[in-house]
Amino acid sequence: MTTLAxxxxxxVKTFGENRAVDGVDLAVRAGTVYGVLGxxxxxxxxxxxxxxxxxxxxxxxxxxxxxxxxDDADQVRRxxxxxxxxxxxxxxxxxxxxxxxxxxxVGLSRSQSKRRAAELLENFDLTEAANRPVKHxxxxxxxxxxxxxxxxxxxxxxFLDEPTTGLDPRSRGQVWxxxxxxxxxxxxxxxxxxxxxxxxxLADRIAVIDRGTVIAEGTSADLKASVGRSSLxxxxxxxxxxxxxxxxxxxxxxxxxHRTPEAGxxxxxxxxxxxxxxxxxxxxxxGVGIDEIGVQRPxxxxxxxxxxxxxADDDTERSAA
Amino acid sequence: xxTTTLERPVRTVAARVERPEPPSALSASxxxxxxxxxxxxxxxxxxxxxxxxxVIFIVMFVYLFGGAVSGSTxxxxxxxxxxxxxxxxVMASLYTGISLNTDIGKGIFDRFRSLPIWRPAALLGALLxxxxxxxxxxxxxxxxxxxxxxxxDGTVADxxxxxxxxxxxxxxxxxxxxxxxxxxxxAGAVQGVSLLAMFPLTFASNVFVDPSTMPGWLRAWVDVNPxxxxxxxxxxxxxxxxxxxxxxxxxxxxxxxxxVFAPLTVRxxxxxx
Ligand SMILES: Nc1ncnc2c1ncn2[C@@H]1O[C@H](COP(=O)(O)OP(=O)(O)O)[C@@H](O)[C@H]1O
Ligand SMILES: [Mg+2]
Numbered sequence: 242m243t244t245l246a247x248x249x250x251x252x253v254k255t256f257g258e259n260r261a262v263d264g265v266d267l268a269v270r271a272g273t274v275y276g277v278l279g280x281x282x283x284x285x286x287x288x289x290x291x292x293x294x295x296x297x298x299x300x301x302x303x304x305x306x307x308x309x310x311x312d313d314a315d316q317v318r319r320x321x322x323x324x325x326x327x328x329x330x331x332x333x334x335x336x337x338x339x340x341x342x343x344x345x346x347v348g349l350s351r352s353q354s355k356r357r358a359a360e361l362l363e364n365f366d367l368t369e370a371a372n373r374p375v376k377h378x379x380x381x382x383x384x385x386x387x388x389x390x391x392x393x394x395x396x397x398x399x400f401l402d403e404p405t406t407g408l409d410p411r412s413r414g415q416v417w418x419x420x421x422x423x424x425x426x427x428x429x430x431x432x433x434x435x436x437x438x439x440x441x442x443l444a445d446r447i448a449v450i451d452r453g454t455v456i457a458e459g460t461s462a463d464l465k466a467s468v469g470r471s472s473l474x475x476x477x478x479x480x481x482x483x484x485x486x487x488x489x490x491x492x493x494x495x496x497x498x499h500r501t502p503e504a505g506x507x508x509x510x511x512x513x514x515x516x517x518x519x520x521x522x523x524x525x526x527x528g529v530g531i532d533e534i535g536v537q538r539p540x541x542x543x544x545x546x547x548x549x550x551x552x553a554d555d556d557t558e559r560s561a562a
Numbered sequence: 563x564x565t566t567t568l569e570r571p572v573r574t575v576a577a578r579v580e581r582p583e584p585p586s587a588l589s590a591s592x593x594x595x596x597x598x599x600x601x602x603x604x605x606x607x608x609x610x611x612x613x614x615x616x617v618i619f620i621v622m623f624v625y626l627f628g629g630a631v632s633g634s635t636x637x638x639x640x641x642x643x644x645x646x647x648x649x650x651x652v653m654a655s656l657y658t659g660i661s662l663n664t665d666i667g668k669g670i671f672d673r674f675r676s677l678p679i680w681r682p683a684a685l686l687g688a689l690l691x692x693x694x695x696x697x698x699x700x701x702x703x704x705x706x707x708x709x710x711x712x713x714x715d716g717t718v719a720d721x722x723x724x725x726x727x728x729x730x731x732x733x734x735x736x737x738x739x740x741x742x743x744x745x746x747x748x749a750g751a752v753q754g755v756s757l758l759a760m761f762p763l764t765f766a767s768n769v770f771v772d773p774s775t776m777p778g779w780l781r782a783w784v785d786v787n788p789x790x791x792x793x794x795x796x797x798x799x800x801x802x803x804x805x806x807x808x809x810x811x812x813x814x815x816x817x818x819x820x821x822v823f824a825p826l827t828v829r830x831x832x833x834x835x
Contacts, residue, residue, distance in 0.1 A: 290672075293676050294675075294676065295672055295675055295676060315678055318676055318677055318678040319581065319584065319678045321676065323672065323673060323676040325669040325672045325673065326669075327668070327669040328668065328669050328670075329669035329670055329672060329673040330670060330673075331597065331601070331670050332668075333600075333601050333604045333605060334597065334600055334601070334604070338597075338600055342593065342596075342597055343673075345585065345589075345593040346585065346590060346593055346594075346674070346677050346679055347581060347582070347584070347585075347677065347678075348581070348582040348583055348584045348585045349582060357579065374604065390673070391673075392579075393579070394579045394580065394581040394582070395578045395579050395580070395581070426578055427578070
């Protein structure tokens with residue numbers, strides 16, 4: 242039997258009429274990275290807040306390393322670390338002060354706290370900012386001090402709510418390295434993200450969540466496979482031929498092509514890459530000009546599009562609903 | 563020696579740091595109080611209401627009303643200083659609710675609440691740190707008063723006891739404002755409601771004038787107003803002739819405030835999403 246670090250059964254949280262989390266099941270194996278992927282408003286933060294004992298579920302149950310998040314909340318708090326979506330350090334205090342505060346609150350002695358703060362600042366490349374108030378930190382530095390504050394003692398399970406949203410690529414890379422290091426040290430990580438490539442890069446398993454429910458779960462490869470073994474990417478020379486081209490794609494590949502936001506681009510799942518040659522011949526015969534054509538493993542963006550019927554960053558449909 | 567500068571990669575702590583036993587309730591409260599003290603040091607403007615405000619009040623009231631109310635400014639100073647001391651500290655306790663409301667909206671309270679520490683520690687820490695503000699207020703009031711000619715007849719111990727009584731009262735009262743800070747939507751709303759309560763408490767009292775000339779209905783309120791009881795107690799202590807009744811009623815008032823509002827506040831804090 243494998244040990245589960247996090248398990249949730251039918252978690253529900255409602256805010257008035259709004260079912261923010263509507264029956265979420267999760268099973269996260271110890272020592273792995275689990276990605277919770279979903280657009281804005283999907284219910285990621287609400288789920289994390291229930292798992293970290295901050296919010297009482299209205300329905301369902303959840304356990305962290307076997308301890309119930311409601312009945313045994315204090316025990317759960319002894320095992321977890323949390324980096325919330327919004328700045329969770331004190332902006333008026335310096336980097337050192339924040340880390341000493343955090344160290345004292347987990348029970349380290351005064352001298353241990355000072356040592357640990359210095360060590361973390363050094364390891365997170367924040368030594369120069371040690372004596373500056375956090376409000377003067379850059380976005381990347383802020384995220385690092387947030388993370389550092391969550392690991393003053395090594396948590397068994399670490400929750401990261403959108404750890405890289407709004408960061409530049411270099412800072413994102415740094416956060417990813419930190420997560421990988423922590424996992425190598427034995428910590429289980431649950432992270433939420435809106436970025437498909439982030440889940441792809443970091444997570445051993447991914448739950449895709451939309452409107453409070455898990456709509457797909459599996460490894461990155463599983464999810465990609467559910468959309469077809471590979472994916473056709475076709476850019477037309479003349480976008481007015483799109484309808485004709487879509488019909489030809491549908492007939493030849495025996496699938497439904499996806500419309501993408503780009504006018505002249507068609508994507509479609511491909512069961513057998515060989516038939517793409519047939520498609521090219523038919524396009525030529527019907528006089529459809531090709532600007533670019535390729536067959537590739539599907540991206541998580543396409544997975545999301547297929548699963549939800551809307552793009553990951555498509556908010557319009559939600560706010561109208 | 564290399565000629566190229568490589569970007570320093572972020573190195574994390576591979577070494578595991580074991581979690582010790584969580585801190586005691588007292589230790590956690592004091593640590594969180596220390597945080598509030600650091601914030602006062604970083605943003606000293608927070609102390610305006612306990613430094614400049616009492617100075618202005620003392621100078622203004624003594625020279626504005628002194629002659630008219632008591633015949634001389636020296637005599638009025640002797641009467642009004644204990645009152646202004648109480649008023650300043652009581653008003654300063656209002657700040658607790660406002661700062662709590664601002665603070666709690668930020669992510670840092672989520673972090674505190676995800677730690678295995680005694681839940682009310684964050685509240686108690688904030689209230690304890692406010693004690694520093696009250697001490698500052700007391701020192702400023704007494705200092706300015708003495709510089710202007712205020713002379714308590716009581717011993718140093720009497721004066722210290724008077725100040726301690728004011729501090730205990732402000733600490734007890736701050737639970738009301740902490741409660742408001744938790745249940746109200748915005749810091750502005752907290753301020754509005756608290757000020758509304760503040761005026762009848764501090765002005766409709768014996769802080770500035772002897773209530774014997776007031777109409778009956780007002781006197782009825784002034785006599786039961788806990789602030790009046792406290793002012794009477796503080797005056798008597800500073801005069802070296804402690805009024806046991808007033809001191810007793812003040813302490814009972816403190817106990818009642820804490821007994822009612824501390825549990826309400828802690829409950830509101832636990833529920834805060
Ligand atoms: N405290 C709250 N009160 C009312 N509605 C809330 C609250 N928190 C979240 N919501 C609503 O719940 C839904 C899910 O929000 P959230 O969990 O923050 O999503 P995500 O983190 O995936 O962006 C949203 O519709 C949001 O407006
Ligand atoms: Mg969120």
